Amino acid sequence: MATLETWVGFGSAMAGVGLLWSRMPEHVHEEARYIISSVVPMVMSYFNPYEQITVSEYGEERFRRNKMFDAVSTYLRSACLGSATKLKAELGNNIGDDPLVILDENQEVVDCLDGARMWWRLCPKASKNKGSTIISMFPGDTDEPRCYRLVFHKRHRQLVLKTYLPGIIRRWRELTAKDRQRLLFTNHSKKGEISMWTSVPYNPPSTFDMLAMGHAKKVEIMDDLRAFQKGKEYHSKVGKAWKRGYLLYGPPGTGKTTMIGAMANFLDYDVYDLDLTSVKDNAELRKLFLDTTDKSIIVIEDIDAIEVELTTKRKGKKMDNGDEADNNHVLVELSNKTDDKSKVTLSGLLSFVDGLWSACGSERVFVFTTNHVDRLDPALIRPGRMDKHIEMSYCRLDAFKVLAKSYLDITEHSLFGEIGRLLDETDTTPADVADNLMPRGKRNGEISRLIEVIDGSPADVAGNLMLRCKRKREADECLAGLVETLKKAKMESATPPMDTIEEEANKEEQT
Template sequence: MISLSNAASSASKLFSFYASLTAFLILIKATVDEFVPYELRSYIHKILSTPMNPSLTLIFDELVPDCIEMKNEIFESAETYLDGKISPKSVRLTVGKPQGQNGNITISVGKGEEIPDQFGDIKVIWRYAHQVESKRNKQQQQQQQQQHEWGGGREGDDHDLLLEKQDDDDDELFLVKKEWFELSFNNNFKDLVLKSYLPHVMATSKQIKDQKKEVKIYTPEGQILDGRWCFEWNSIYLDHPSTFHTLAIHPAVKKMITDDLDWFLKRKEFYKKVGKVWNRSYLLYGVPGTGKTSLITAIANYLKFDIYEFKFDGIDYDGIMRKLLRTTGSRSILVMEDIDCIDDANQEFDMYDVPFTDEEERRCYDNRDPKPSINGLLNFANGLWSSWANERIFIFTTNQKDRLDPALLHRFDMQINMSYCNAEAFQILVSNYLGESCRHNPLFDEALELIESVSITPAELAGELIKIEDSGEDFSQLVNFLHVWRGKNK
């Protein structure tokens, strides 16, 4: 048992130790304050007070910040990259299959799902987030409608795009969809993530897309994003069987086109060296039914490029066209059909047909955006804003080439005449529909001679070949058809 005198002695020694330690610390602090600069003391304090393993989270929105019309390339790359990182431990997955498509079932990361990944010594965690909000915005719609009527809002202005007029309903409700990815990791690896890991994600995503490329066709529609009307490309898979093998055009024309496409794909550095935008433009001209659309799909299937079908219908002003074009993806084909029906001269409003109540209305009208045009599109693709147009192919079609402005014709890199069916195209079509054995039919040579003396499109001939194949009739039916067609031509 400890005696009272021993306890008092121990307490005295303890207090004496604390007093000595306190005096020593005060002496050290006074010495440091005297001889160590304030800046160095602050820096040491900051290091000692910072946690050893801080976490940093990067957010990748679906759309580029401050540019609502532009898709975020990192978001799209992460979407593809993470689909390949799904593991048996994943608990939330999104499963789907486009209606009427022959593709496989798609599996992607579900809302709130976390996907771990490792890049060298870096461990990261991806998380997919999705949110839908409802908004009411009638006043803004009225402002947008007023802006739309006068065509205001030039390129670069912070104005919304009006897709269509809304009903005068105070309870009009809009759904605003937001999607983003979150990437969390140790803050010590920030530079490595930004300079090495994210480029790795984008490069891997591109490889995956190239290997599993399923061509899509896009058409412009509109939706509300963050309370604003914006045009957006909606897509479906291009389930079209047209290829250069089945295309009914002269073999020499096929070779000319495929050689030019191959040359274009290999010339990225050349275009950069000579200071040109890496794109290519084609004009397909010929009467309806000569295979212009089939050639477009054959090019898309050959290159594995997506198709963006652009129409001027509903695109009232040049600024809207530009914003829509900037959202097209790279490695794509932008198609404009029947451009002979677009009369640039008639696209401008006639000032004298517009009633003005005051000078302010006239001033707003005079400052309106110009109407969209083919020349405007080509200027946008090759001018100051041309960075969006790299690795893209522009294809224009017309049924009446003579209606186009001669100055416009000089702007196309290649003009391709889609002619009536000739002997070479006839042989391809007949083989496609009736099989190779039909070439040995005694009437084949007669049909071959007839095809050179008639003006018939591949589409018209294909319609007759389908009837023969369905009915099982012999080759004489086709010969009789060509004789009748020759009589019509006369």
């Protein structure tokens, strides 16, 4: 009976408190809520025996990618997948590769070091973490970017800071060096979002040995690249950023893109293919640059296509007062009509290549390609920005011999002399020569006939086909076809176009 009366009295008291609370002014409610939200987390933190470390995917203000995030991802993939129940699998571009298995979001795993237990969780971007695990005991969980959260007991703080986390970094470097996969990056942007890098595995087949270029010129380029790789102390001594710029210029089909692949193979660097038309403004360009890694090649192809627009505006457009536009002219204008200020300027690009921001990082190679070097702004290609200008010229005898070795597996032939003379007399690109050296016409017919007459395994058929393709008769036909093509090109170059003939005829008639 006494117990019942006690509960009745307690209920009446609570009802009174509720009535009193409802009669209080609104500002009292707000102050009370503020006090509760400030004091309760402090009290919980005092009694909570655990601490946490957050490893965000991006650094402060999400301006630069946090390499520690990549280190933790690699370490957990190698050490803690066995205790995980939620995983994600990805397959690279190469069919023979094993699937890449990684932790799924909101998955918690446990790691140990010297008897100390560490809890890791991958928290998704802009998602509030909830659950019954030990990580959810922490107060003040708010929406935040994608991150890893490490939880450990307070008594293990020094072990985590001085031994565990440095060990993760060392393990990450070992695994990265062991499982090195060269990557090709490109930037893309979605509507309303900033441009970001995405990557695919990059294994270009081109090497300097297969590059259709004179031997002496290839040796000069390779020596220059070697000197750059070993130039850390030199650049530090002279006070310059450890970078180098290469301008590849020449007609289409002369091997500029192939040269980039050969440089990537030679240096073993990743390649960043920068599309300026997808970049909103100079600030976004700087962010993309900061997200590139050391030991990388940053490529802007066909820079002349952008510079045509630049040169036109620079020469033709004047300000309201009649003066020429200043040097901060527009380099790229996006087609976004809702934002007229979306632009990349020449000064922004120069800062990216050789300004203040170029010193943020080291061992980077900048490569610009162009079909029309005369259209480029001198400020963009001066020494110090584009340190070495490499002309990718038309195919001559030395370059042809490289192609003949690659495509026909021959080093000498009676037609080499005639082909060399014709190449000197015509402007033929290595791409056109290579196209003539690829046997195509009869190969399909030979395959069908070979399968009909040979009674053997698929391996025997393939072996006989490869031998047949390498026969001297096939090389003779390919080279003879190339000679005819070059002769035809020589005749066409010597014959004036029809419109020129008509113009001259009209002039004679008028005279």
